Amino acid sequence: MLKDYYILMKKIWLAVFALCLSLPGMLHAALTIEITQGMEGAVPVAVVPFDSGANRYAPPEDVAAIIAADLARSGRFAPAAEQDLIARPSDISQVRFPDWRTLGVESLVIGKVETVGADQYRIQFRLFDVFRARQIAGYSLPASRDRLRHVAHTISDIIYEKLTGQPGAFATRIAYVISDTVNGAKQHQLQLADSDGYNPKTLLTSQQPLMSPSWSPDGRKLAYVSFEGRRASVFVQEIATGKREQIASFDGINGAPSWSPDGRAMAVTLSRDGNPEIYRLNLADKKLQRLTSSPAIDTEPVWSPDGRHIVFTSDRGGSPQLYRMSSQGGQAKRLTFEGSYNASADYAPDGRSLALVHGEGGRYRIATLDLEGGLLRIVSDGRLDESPSFAPNGSMIIYATESGRRGVLAAVSSDGRFRQQFSLSKGDVREPVWAPGEK
Amino acid sequence: MNMVKVMAVALAIGWLAGCSSTGGSKDGDVAVEDRGTAAGEGAVTTTGVGAYGDLSLESLNDPNSPLSQRVIYFAFDSSEVAEQDRELVAAHAAVLAANPQVTVTIEGHGDERGSREYNVGLGDRRAQAVRRMLEFQGVSPAQISTVSYGEEKPAVEGHDESAWSLNRRVELVYGGY
Numbered sequence: 001m002l003k004d005y006y007i008l009m010k011k012i013w014l015a016v017f018a019l020c021l022s023l024p025g026m027l028h029a030a031l032t033i034e035i036t037q038g039m040e041g042a043v044p045v046a047v048v049p050f051d052s053g054a055n056r057y058a059p060p061e062d063v064a065a066i067i068a069a070d071l072a073r074s075g076r077f078a079p080a081a082e083q084d085l086i087a088r089p090s091d092i093s094q095v096r097f098p099d100w101r102t103l104g105v106e107s108l109v110i111g112k113v114e115t116v117g118a119d120q121y122r123i124q125f126r127l128f129d130v131f132r133a134r135q136i137a138g139y140s141l142p143a144s145r146d147r148l149r150h151v152a153h154t155i156s157d158i159i160y161e162k163l164t165g166q167p168g169a170f171a172t173r174i175a176y177v178i179s180d181t182v183n184g185a186k187q188h189q190l191q192l193a194d195s196d197g198y199n200p201k202t203l204l205t206s207q208q209p210l211m212s213p214s215w216s217p218d219g220r221k222l223a224y225v226s227f228e229g230r231r232a233s234v235f236v237q238e239i240a241t242g243k244r245e246q247i248a249s250f251d252g253i254n255g256a257p258s259w260s261p262d263g264r265a266m267a268v269t270l271s272r273d274g275n276p277e278i279y280r281l282n283l284a285d286k287k288l289q290r291l292t293s294s295p296a297i298d299t300e301p302v303w304s305p306d307g308r309h310i311v312f313t314s315d316r317g318g319s320p321q322l323y324r325m326s327s328q329g330g331q332a333k334r335l336t337f338e339g340s341y342n343a344s345a346d347y348a349p350d351g352r353s354l355a356l357v358h359g360e361g362g363r364y365r366i367a368t369l370d371l372e373g374g375l376l377r378i379v380s381d382g383r384l385d386e387s388p389s390f391a392p393n394g395s396m397i398i399y400a401t402e403s404g405r406r407g408v409l410a411a412v413s414s415d416g417r418f419r420q421q422f423s424l425s426k427g428d429v430r431e432p433v434w435a436p437g438e439k
Numbered sequence: 440m441n442m443v444k445v446m447a448v449a450l451a452i453g454w455l456a457g458c459s460s461t462g463g464s465k466d467g468d469v470a471v472e473d474r475g476t477a478a479g480e481g482a483v484t485t486t487g488v489g490a491y492g493d494l495s496l497e498s499l500n501d502p503n504s505p506l507s508q509r510v511i512y513f514a515f516d517s518s519e520v521a522e523q524d525r526e527l528v529a530a531h532a533a534v535l536a537a538n539p540q541v542t543v544t545i546e547g548h549g550d551e552r553g554s555r556e557y558n559v560g561l562g563d564r565r566a567q568a569v570r571r572m573l574e575f576q577g578v579s580p581a582q583i584s585t586v587s588y589g590e591e592k593p594a595v596e597g598h599d600e601s602a603w604s605l606n607r608r609v610e611l612v613y614g615g616y
Contacts, residue, residue: 208592252585253563256556276560297560344554
């Protein structure tokens with residue numbers, strides 16, 4: 001049953017939950033995730049349910065289930081179904097490796113959740129190489145009740161890194177925009193959630209459109225565009241406090257904010273000089289420096305991770321294509337040549353490739369562009385896919401697509417082999433942006 | 440006041456004719472163009488200026504006035520104001536030029552295809568095209584502001600050309616009218 005893991009369009013509901021922390025009149029449904037294209041060659045593993053003993057304060061979360069779901073969502077691992085587990089060890093003395101070899105799993109995770117006080121827990125886990133009968137990792141981590149899910153994701157990150165050699169991106173968050181009709185009126189919300197769609201939090205609700213969220217490099221603030229007051233403004237909002245500041249509100253476009261990697265400047269698109277151009281806005285003194293100067297539309301700036309370059313969309317050559325210039329402005333070099341439409345770039349965290357929207361024959365899909373070799377590779381298969389954003393470890397790209405005439409989010413492995421979909425029970429969700437590093 | 444009504448009717452006819460001649464004959468187009476030019480010039484340069492001004496403030500709220508038409512549609516990936524809409528823009532320009540206290544917001548919109556911020560760029564380009572036409576015809580830059588919503592505020596929900604063609608548009612929003 002494990003070898004049969006290639007499951008195209010088979011629906012595995014990993015989280016069918018609606019966390020109705022319903023503040024009156026607000027959308028607050030969790031995103032549910034479904035794996036829409038499985039991956040051949042996913043490594044079979046087993047995550048045994050953690051022993052929580054005779055807990056007086058039973059942990060409210062099934063830690064092992066969260067870890068198994070994370071590993072499955074990565075596309076790299078195929079956790080055995082719980083009913084197929086041949087034993088339930090929680091201690092190293094109870095592990096019999098030959099049994100797990102028979103099951104065909106390469107790695108085994110066991111653990112315990114101990115109660116150390118009211119709403120205070122200690123999670124112990126061990127990761128084993130089944131064939132070598134050897135422990136690869138063993139940790140003990142404290143967790144308060146409301147941090148249990150986060151600590152479970154942190155454990156997934158450790159396991160992922162031990163097994164693949166690359167850091168995990170499970171203990172991260174995503175921000176996105178939701179739009180829905182509430183009591184006959186359009187309502188737009190800026191939300192963030194854990195990378196598995198849980199714990200959605202609303203940062204802003206508006207009757208007017210919201211767009212283009214962008215994370216500060218420290219993950220503490222979001223910049224976004226709001227059309228409140230029937231004009232476009234760029235705001236910066238502190239996530240913890242909700243405090244916000246308007247940083248650009250000129251006549252015309254105030255859009256496409258993108259934070260510099262050092263957090264000191266922001267690239268924005270303004271049309272205050274009569275045409276959409278890219279400007280560098282110094283956040284300390286709000287000084288503006290114009291970086292582009294062409295009669296074309298220049299927009300969607302993104303900084304290279306080393307801060308030296310800005311990639312942007314321009315139709316200076318007749319159709320929208322991606323260009324790269326110095327982050328001080330100056331001459332731009334065209335990067336894309338395939339197809340009539342290439343836009344909305346995001347830099348991979350290692351700076352070696354871009355994710356982008358590639359339009360051809362009336363179809364818009366997500367592609368990656370290798371900046372050294374110039375190879376363009378299409379990784380999504382929708383009709384109107386947009387807004388790609390890399391996970392902080394570069395392993396996945398989250399983007400917006402449509403399903404059943406509604407806006408949903410999808411994530412694809414950077415090589416295009418594995419896909420999953422995030423959807424809401426109601427309304428459209430779009431413009432996902434993956435937060436940087438640890439939260 | 441009679442003159443005003445004549446102007447209004449002439450404008451309305453001119454505009455309606457323009458609208459209905461999308462695929463029409465060359466003759467029709469020429470006729471529309473001529474009439475529009477004559478009316479426009481008369482209004483701006485001679486006695487019509489005052490007449491247009493008076494007309495505008497009343498007829499901005501008159502559903503039968505051509506000035507109640509405040510949406511201009513665009514072709515795919517284009518910011519060119521179509522021939523048949525130029526007279527309409529000219530009528531709005533005349534109203535605004537004659538009433539410098541009146542302000543207008545030019546809202547640019549696009550269809551849903553492609554990236555969102557690039558569509559904001561396209562909407563802005565459409566709004567700027569209309570802004571330039573208004574300014575060229577004597578409207579003060581101080582009366583005009585622009586905003587581009589890109590694909591964020593579709594007039595029609597839908598995922599085909601019939602919806603898209605109605606969403607690629609500029610809307611003129613008068614302050615107070």
